[in-house]
Amino acid sequence: MTHIVRGAVHRNSYRDSVELMGIAAQLEQLSGIQRAGLVMATPANLAVLAEAGMAEAAAGGAGPNDLVVAVAAIDDPAADHALTTAATLLAAGTGNPDGPQEVRTAQTLGEGLAELPDANLALVSTPGTYATAEALRALKRGLNVFLFSDNVPIEDEIHLKELAERKGILVMGPDCGTAIVGGVPLGFANAVRRGPIGLVGASGTGLQQVTSLIHRFGSGVSQAFGTGGRDLDERVGGITMLAATRRLLTDPETKVIVLISKPPSAIVAARILDAIRSSPKPIVVNFLGGDAAAVQAVGAHPAPTFESAARTAVALARGEPVVEPAPDLTAGLRDHEMDVVAEAAAGRLAPEQREIRGLYSGGSLAGEAKVVLRALLGSERHDGILDLGDDEYTVGRPHPMIDPRLRNEHIVATAGEPAVAVLLLDVVLGHGSHPDPAEALAPAIADAMAVAISAGRQLLVVASVCGTDLDPQGLERQERILAQTGVMLEPSNARAAMLAACIAAAAAGGAAGAPTPLVGAAD
């Protein structure tokens, strides 16, 4: 195809490489643009432009301190549009006062506040090294802070939270993955209807699972505050969970409160339970592996799983009677139909297939799966539940909720293990997550099944989708793709884990033995 080459020179313009490559990538997405490049007009760079047949882009004369925008396009209008777009993006990137103001992006907190003087929350997502300073600046201006950044020292976290406490504002994080504040989703969050249930969670995907299930059960969310995973560490003392709970207690929209956490420090758990003693609003407590009796002793409702937390909260919001969970959670998750399905599935397994492998993108969902498996199967097994979003796996690469490649590699590799009977997965939808996760996952699942079949085995894949019909990815579409791939779908992570456990129990020789009490069992 013939093309034309056009260019523009921006004198004495200095930008970093990532910004320039980002603009070039955006230009190449424009209709009619075949190639785009933005480089300083050094002799070496101009030589490469010439080799690429784009020398005329700098035909007007440019020196080493000038930036050249070069485009190869199918016609003049496309080239003109690309060059105009580049100029707009460059002006927006620097905050150049001569640039078009309508597309200018705030570069600093001060500039952002000048544009939105009534803002009361700052979202900080810088590398951890700079996050504390940015959060401090926001707090000093009286802004609540959603601190998405990780790698913030715990001493800094304590300092930030104590300062926020004194000022009567909130620090959500660090490493806070999700929140819904005033109906606005922050970080990774699902699209849910507004309603009477307020949540505080030290558990990112736990908060996503509960808010999604509340939506699916027909109710809605007033506020969902994340606290960051270390908030219930003894050193931090649950500062944000306590402060956020106080907010919900006085929030007129909130009728029922749900508190969620991975296994907390016993001292902090006791402090939080003491703070909610005799609360005027009903409170549901889901501390994975927590003490149900202690929760009941302060007048709150214990919930051993994310699903039971959502069910109990919805029932309370509707004024319906609440059935407190049985000492073992199998009563709430397992039924005759599940046992029949598990028996039939186990019949397809080879004799050596006994183990479960969980490959999770959500850390809290992985934690819940471990609790469920242990409740039914005990701890003397060789199952493996991996949280692939853990720092151990994400150094230098995106989180698996965004980029499925790492998990896909693990899925195919797991299929080669003769002892594996069930592959257990989560699929997390919502803002910030992969735009079409099931579509990205399906080929790897199909490959894994093929690997197992070629070795004379059947690999069973069990999954749940954490999300709602309002999420941009579409719950129905995601579940349909997975089902068509041969995945056994359950409506919640706890049920998916329970089905996997039932299959493993059936494969091991019939019905599962006496379940291990879940509530009160430490993780």
Added chain:
Amino acid sequence: MTLAATRLTPDVAGRLPSLGGRVRSVHRAAIYLDAGSPRAVLVVALDEVGGVPDGILVQGIADLRETGIRPGMAVVPSTRGVSIPSAAAEIDVTNAISWSPTLPPAARLRPTPELDRTVAVARRLAAAHACPGGLAPAVPRAGREIDPWQARAAQLIDRQLTALATADVATARDLTVELIGLGVGLTPSGDDYLVGLLAGLEATDDPARLGLATAIAAQSDRRTTAIGAAALRHAAAGAFAERLHDMLIALGRGSLDLATAIERTMAYGATSGSDTLVGLFGALDLASARSSDVPVVAA
């Protein structure tokens, strides 16, 4: 606004009383000033960046873009240091201490098997942290999307290191000149690579350093940006940023602060840090190969 300087290089201290120029660019952690002569660049950086040649480090602010200093503003000497009147900003150097960009003895390395192992670990750590778009890893993987400047740089680097390994200094010098100003960004990737290479050659006292440094000093002014040229001139003269001192010291000690040193080096610029490490590791590989050469003895 007054920015209190904590450290500055000795040559900067001597030039301040007669300094005059304009702001070239403003970034979160650094401001580049055209300082008098057309190609001289002075760097005002946050203290966290660490010492830089021709640099003044300042404290008391987390983002230099909030100073109100903008490109094109005039820079003039003041009684306490230097000021930018249009932004009502002054950099007060009265309490700043002197810092030298010359490599300290602890940053000078001798090739050993331990150093080889440490470099191998460092390379893995750096590769894990590298963002797309830079030179790291220097040789592109099959199927990896790269731009034509990266492809050209990777090809030149491969040939240059081969020439250096075979002591073909003339070819290495020609290829070095071709790398000046090559690549995307504030300092083109080729410049960052060469700074790292010169640091490694200086640290290992490599005999090829002088020839390359001479060629770079002679060619950089007309072949790259003012900021890139300034960095190359300093490197050719044996002056390097503190983060590179720390990197070399950590490599020499094989210490646990290696990861911190890598993270700090790579945090500089978008791809500059990782591009610099590609050069540094390349030079250390050369030193290792040279030390393991078996001398040829005539029968």
